[in-house]
Amino acid sequence: MIRSNDLAGVKSIAIGGHVRPDGDCVCSVMALYHYLKKEIPEAQIDVYLEEPPVVFQILEDIEVIKSEFNTDACYDAFFALDCNEERLGDAQPIFARAKRRINIDHHISNMGCGSEWVVEPEKSSTAELLYEMMDHSLVDEEIAKAIYLGIAHDTGVFRFSNTSPRTMEIAAELLKFGFDFSALIEETYYEKTYLQSQIMGRAILGSVRFMDNRCIVSMVSRRMMEFYCVGPKDLDGIVNQLQGIKGVDCAIFMYETGTLEYKVSMRSNGTVDVSKIAVKFGGGGHVRAAGCMMNGTYHDNINNLSQEIATQLK
Ligand code: 5GP
Numbered sequence: 101m102i103r104s105n106d107l108a109g110v111k112s113i114a115i116g117g118h119v120r121p122d123g124d125c126v127c128s129v130m131a132l133y134h135y136l137k138k139e140i141p142e143a144q145i146d147v148y149l150e151e152p153p154v155v156f157q158i159l160e161d162i163e164v165i166k167s168e169f170n171t172d173a174c175y176d177a178f179f180a181l182d183c184n185e186e187r188l189g190d191a192q193p194i195f196a197r198a199k200r201r202i203n204i205d206h207h208i209s210n211m212g213c214g215s216e217w218v219v220e221p222e223k224s225s226t227a228e229l230l231y232e233m234m235d236h237s238l239v240d241e242e243i244a245k246a247i248y249l250g251i252a253h254d255t256g257v258f259r260f261s262n263t264s265p266r267t268m269e270i271a272a273e274l275l276k277f278g279f280d281f282s283a284l285i286e287e288t289y290y291e292k293t294y295l296q297s298q299i300m301g302r303a304i305l306g307s308v309r310f311m312d313n314r315c316i317v318s319m320v321s322r323r324m325m326e327f328y329c330v331g332p333k334d335l336d337g338i339v340n341q342l343q344g345i346k347g348v349d350c351a352i353f354m355y356e357t358g359t360l361e362y363k364v365s366m367r368s369n370g371t372v373d374v375s376k377i378a379v380k381f382g383g384g385g386h387v388r389a390a391g392c393m394m395n396g397t398y399h400d401n402i403n404n405l406s407q408e409i410a411t412q413l414k
């Protein structure tokens with residue numbers, strides 16, 4: 101699907117990923133960009149993605165990403181990575197117009213979309229899946245870096261249960277390219293600005309535990325974000341921090357995106373299937389990490405989510 105023999109006649113390619121792109125999404129898009137440049141050098145390749153978090157400027161050629169989607173271009177092939185069609189945001193019409201609409205993803209909640217798809221939920225990340233689809237003789241340092249970093253982000257640096265023996269083998273193969281993996285992970289995953297750390301502290305201080313302390317929830321309002329001069333991209337890592345608290349089976353974090361509108365992130369240690377809950381509310385994800393958008397007051401949203409959790413814990 102990403103090899104030249106399968107892309108005969110394809111002269112123009114677009115690559116896109118989901119709204120609010122995370123590490124796996126940004127890195128997968130960039131890895132495929134670099135790969136297709138080598139696999140089909142004569143093709144024109146455009147990348148459509150919402151502006152990635154600044155830390156990903158560490159990736160070569162990240163500036164090729166177009167975050168303005170007003171085009172009526174019709175591409176021979178559009179690769180939608182790490183999501184289904186609905187989560188492409190404003191790139192959705194460009195996808196819909198493409199002659200071949202190719203979907204590559206690892207989310208269990210994605211049934212596949214477009215004219216052809218590969219969705220493999222057992223893969224740690226879309227980056228890992230892409231690597232398995234590549235001709236490895238074409239993989240160079242830039243591709244290796246992007247794949248490695250995508251995997252590292254979606255596995256919580258090889259820590260989450262989606263890390264398989266094969267994930268580690270791939271990481272080992274990629275490390276042979278000799279890039280500074282330690283700096284890549286430190287600067288894109290662990291390092292937080294002072295303000296990001298402050299809002300994380302604030303979110304943890306304001307958290308509330310319920311259901312015998314097995315669940316925890318916290319929320320950041322637009323007013324709080326204004327006070328700390330931060331945006332949604334600065335809230336990464338808060339939900340994982342909540343999930344890491346001893347005794348917690350399920351963590352919920354939400355931030356206000358508009359009037360009575362919240363972006364919800366959920367994490368679980370496996371006791372609760374948060375993907376099922378997210379799907380109920382129009383979102384998706386994995387068993388242990390999922391998300392959705394919710395309308396209503398903060399308290400109504402918690403009530404609705406906790407009912408679903410309670411049903412599963414029964
Ligand atoms: P996060 O909580 O970090 O935003 O996302 C956790 C996981 O759930 C990721 O794999 C992400 O792609 C997925 N996810 C988050 N929000 C949504 C959503 O609104 N819809 C869908 N389909 N998946 C989501």
Ligand code: MN
Pocket residue numbers: 118122124125182
């Ligand atoms: Mn993702």
